[in-house]
Amino acid sequence: MTTAAHRTRFTDRTALVTGAGSGIGRTIARALAAEGANVVVVGRGREALDGTVALIEEAGGKALAVTADVSRAADVQAAVATTVDRFGSLDVAVNNAGVFRGGAPLADLSEEDWHTQLGINVTGVFLALQAEIHQMRTQPNGGAIVNIASTFGVHARHPGAAAYAATKAAVSVLTRGAALDHIRDGVRINAVSPGAVDTPMSLRPGETDSDRADRARTALPLGRVSTTHEVAAAVLYLASDDATSVVGTDLVVDSGATA
8 A cells, every 4th residue: 555655746846835944834845845846945944944954855855945034025926936946847835834923812912913913824825825826827737725724713713812813714715715716727726724733833821742632632522633744634635636626625624623
């Protein structure tokens, strides 16, 4: 039997992943490389990106780090141009970059934190989509884009996360609208909405990994949080030819929390 680790769904394809310096983004980048893709990892922290590249290259893959702020159109356009200059095409894009600022009631959220989340989580995805689609629709085989939304948004809400949920709901709706606009251009667009995942973002203030595991045993139907590898598997499915008729979906990966 062919296992996921030995599949080659992305051989001779080039993928760009934003927010790839850690967490879900790093795991997605490594998973794409493991299945044969040339991977361009994009983010603001060069050291973290270089760490992702090193992990990919140690495993025999090909990767390139590009520093960029996704809330700046020129940065995103330059990242796409660099990708095409280096590898010849842009076949897959995963817009994963995102931030959370919250933990307090909406009335107490600072205007700065609101604009930071809006700029990266929404405007960043919008600008990335534009740059990626402009390139993909010039290619004979088009391309596939997966946006990372969240269960906090159209699927669920939580105290202290109203602004974040609003931005991720926007990602889900933006995904579906863009999918309808550009499927006839050969660009297939979908989203993945993770719930609690084994990254620091899902830890409550002062909580340890062990504390989170104890909480998840009763709070989540599956009894545990999702892994970054499980989120990556969903992303790779949507980006691959296995999902050629999947257009504008929002795939939830949340251990059953919103079932």
